Amino acid sequence: MFTFMKKRLPRVICGGAVFLIAVILFAFIRLELFWLELALYILAFVIIGGDIIYKAIRNIFRGRVFNENFLMSLASVGAFFIGEFPEAVFVMLFYQVGEIFQDYAVGKSRRSIAGLMDIRPDYANLKSEDGLKKVDPEEVRVGDVVVVQPGERIPLDGIVLEGRAAIDMSALTGESLPRDAAAGSEILSGGICLDGVLTVRVQKEFGESTVSKILNLVENASDKKSKQEAFITRFAKYYTPAVVLAAVLLAVVPPLIWPTPTLSEAFLSWTYRALTFLVVSCPCALVISVPMSFFGGIGGASKLGVLIKGSNYLEALAKTETVVFDKTGTLTKGIFRVQALYPAALDETALLETAALAESYSSHPISQSLKTAYGADPDLRRVGDVQEIAGRGVRAAVDGKTVLAGNALLLEDHGIRFVPVEEPGTVVYIAIDGAYGGAVLIADEMKPDAASAIAGLKAAGIKRTVMLTGDNEAAGRAAAVSLGLDEAYTQLLPADKVERMEVFLAGKSKNGTVAFIGDGINDAPVLARADVGIAMGGVGSDAAIEAADVVIMTDEPSKIAAAIAVAKKTRRIATQNIVFALSIKAAVLILSVLNLANMWLAVFADVGVSFLAILNAFRALRVR
Numbered sequence: 001m002f003t004f005m006k007k008r009l010p011r012v013i014c015g016g017a018v019f020l021i022a023v024i025l026f027a028f029i030r031l032e033l034f035w036l037e038l039a040l041y042i043l044a045f046v047i048i049g050g051d052i053i054y055k056a057i058r059n060i061f062r063g064r065v066f067n068e069n070f071l072m073s074l075a076s077v078g079a080f081f082i083g084e085f086p087e088a089v090f091v092m093l094f095y096q097v098g099e100i101f102q103d104y105a106v107g108k109s110r111r112s113i114a115g116l117m118d119i120r121p122d123y124a125n126l127k128s129e130d131g132l133k134k135v136d137p138e139e140v141r142v143g144d145v146v147v148v149q150p151g152e153r154i155p156l157d158g159i160v161l162e163g164r165a166a167i168d169m170s171a172l173t174g175e176s177l178p179r180d181a182a183a184g185s186e187i188l189s190g191g192i193c194l195d196g197v198l199t200v201r202v203q204k205e206f207g208e209s210t211v212s213k214i215l216n217l218v219e220n221a222s223d224k225k226s227k228q229e230a231f232i233t234r235f236a237k238y239y240t241p242a243v244v245l246a247a248v249l250l251a252v253v254p255p256l257i258w259p260t261p262t263l264s265e266a267f268l269s270w271t272y273r274a275l276t277f278l279v280v281s282c283p284c285a286l287v288i289s290v291p292m293s294f295f296g297g298i299g300g301a302s303k304l305g306v307l308i309k310g311s312n313y314l315e316a317l318a319k320t321e322t323v324v325f326d327k328t329g330t331l332t333k334g335i336f337r338v339q340a341l342y343p344a345a346l347d348e349t350a351l352l353e354t355a356a357l358a359e360s361y362s363s364h365p366i367s368q369s370l371k372t373a374y375g376a377d378p379d380l381r382r383v384g385d386v387q388e389i390a391g392r393g394v395r396a397a398v399d400g401k402t403v404l405a406g407n408a409l410l411l412e413d414h415g416i417r418f419v420p421v422e423e424p425g426t427v428v429y430i431a432i433d434g435a436y437g438g439a440v441l442i443a444d445e446m447k448p449d450a451a452s453a454i455a456g457l458k459a460a461g462i463k464r465t466v467m468l469t470g471d472n473e474a475a476g477r478a479a480a481v482s483l484g485l486d487e488a489y490t491q492l493l494p495a496d497k498v499e500r501m502e503v504f505l506a507g508k509s510k511n512g513t514v515a516f517i518g519d520g521i522n523d524a525p526v527l528a529r530a531d532v533g534i535a536m537g538g539v540g541s542d543a544a545i546e547a548a549d550v551v552i553m554t555d556e557p558s559k560i561a562a563a564i565a566v567a568k569k570t571r572r573i574a575t576q577n578i579v580f581a582l583s584i585k586a587a588v589l590i591l592s593v594l595n596l597a598n599m600w601l602a603v604f605a606d607v608g609v610s611f612l613a614i615l616n617a618f619r620a621l622r623v624r
Helices: 010-029 034-061 068-081 084-119 210-220 226-255 263-281 284-303 312-320 347-359 366-376 408-411 450-459 473-483 496-506 521-529 541-546 558-591 599-623
Strands: 126-129 132-136 146-147 160-163 167-170 179-181 200-201 307-308 320-326 332-343 383-389 393-398 401-406 426-433 433-448 464-468 485-489 513-518 532-536 550-552
Touching: 010 034, 010 084, 034 068, 034 084, 034 485, 068 084, 068 226, 068 263, 084 599, 160 393, 160 550, 167 210, 226 263, 263 558, 263 599, 284 312, 284 558, 307 312, 307 558, 312 320, 312 513, 312 532, 312 558, 320 496, 320 558, 332 347, 332 366, 347 366, 347 383, 347 393, 347 401, 347 426, 347 433, 366 426, 366 433, 401 408, 408 426, 450 464, 450 473, 450 558, 464 473, 464 496, 473 485, 496 513, 496 521, 513 521, 521 532, 521 541, 532 541, 558 599
Parallel strands: 320 464, 320 513, 464 485, 513 532, 532 550
Antiparallel strands: 126 132, 126 146, 146 200, 160 200, 167 179, 307 550, 332 433, 383 393, 393 401, 401 426, 426 433
16 A cells, blocks of 8 residues: 555554644644544554554454454444544554564564574585585584684584694583694584684584584474463464453443433443443554563573573473482583592502503593503503403403403402592502402592582572482492582493482472483483473583483583572563453453553553563563
């Protein structure tokens, strides 16, 4: 019709100007030109609300009658028929202004999450015999070599072969400080290479890469609704036709019962009340602000490097009363280091060398820590006849001598007397030709924020903190005491962890939930069984991240307390919006029936309340 009607804001401004002219001419100057007055108000009405009327008519033919477009159209057109021209236009004007603010609010909330979409790499510099070739990241295969130049986004997960650079991981993890990457470093797709050139061997195809999984999480985050959102959807489905029927009865029944002073005047009076009733009853504030609160909460959590897969998980997180941790890789770094040497027949140098040689063919983290502490590549020519003994350790020939390297059970099985090491950690005992040579203590390192994470959870009102670990009792108990955990269960297999989780779930309160935090493949079953499964996304296994409901991209356990705080705040805001909107609407609905509320107050009770509720929902986006 007009070019300015292509966008809402210019149309509203233009229609508002026409409306203002009509008000000045006929409300203030009081011109007595009825047809000009009617024409100006109709013109303003069509410019401002033509699209609303069109949507209402279109939805009627599609079988979707009862919605906010229908309510607004019915109320404003009805106001025209009873001669309330300014109210009719103002209802539509204020409604459109509210829609503009709503669009802005929803857009801002959506952008806070959709900003993560910027992490998708546009291309990869594939290295070939002909040089570098720009290709789609989906065309790159595992084992291919790509080159990442300064300012470029890392296209796929891989290991750095050459080069050194600082990597900006803020889009993935929320970290402000860049990470250093050098030869041997694992790097994740989505980060930005700030300086230097990196040559990277690809470890995962694009569909399995970190950036692809994050994008899938973001795209599906709004599909799973919270109970509050589901309630609002069901509520609006029955509420809207009910209020339309109530408005019709309000316009028809009272005039027939009390036709005073005349029947026509009674119909006119009660029709106005019914139209006011319709405007007030529009459920916009609820339908928009509650889902937006949860969407904003998910966006706010993403700023912290916490990805929540849906509103239902955000709501469950807000009701957490028991938090259960895995130990290795969750509370600890998952990096084993030699902590102490206990020499007997061997001196410290010979003890470490013998242990490293005996374990040289194993890829177990304990074996790798021995090789690292040894400081050199073991001479495999000195090692032969290696035999792994399940649940015990290894037996090998080193320099022609029979060496046993393993736990206390290994030496007991061979009748070798030794001095037990009581310190917490994993102990590797060494025996040579049946004689005790000494022991090596190996332990995992705690994450720097592990203790503060537990303290933060207790400060947030979490009633119970527990650790489940497959580690031995001494190491597990020592870790629990040092971190301030309430309980610790040790020497557990994956099935044992699930059984223990069943006990926790059976003992929770009616409205409480149990959260589990883990990172390994063996944690996937218990992550899936918990009310809220939280995975460490930086070093966590694919299975754990897939099974989890929440992913901590920074691998920092302290982010769990922050995520729970965001969830509680979001749930509180949604509840505030529900109570506020229903209370105001109920009050003004009663006033409209009693003829104590005019159309202007009705508009405030609808659009004004919606606007205030949306502003309140904005708070969910603000995180510290």
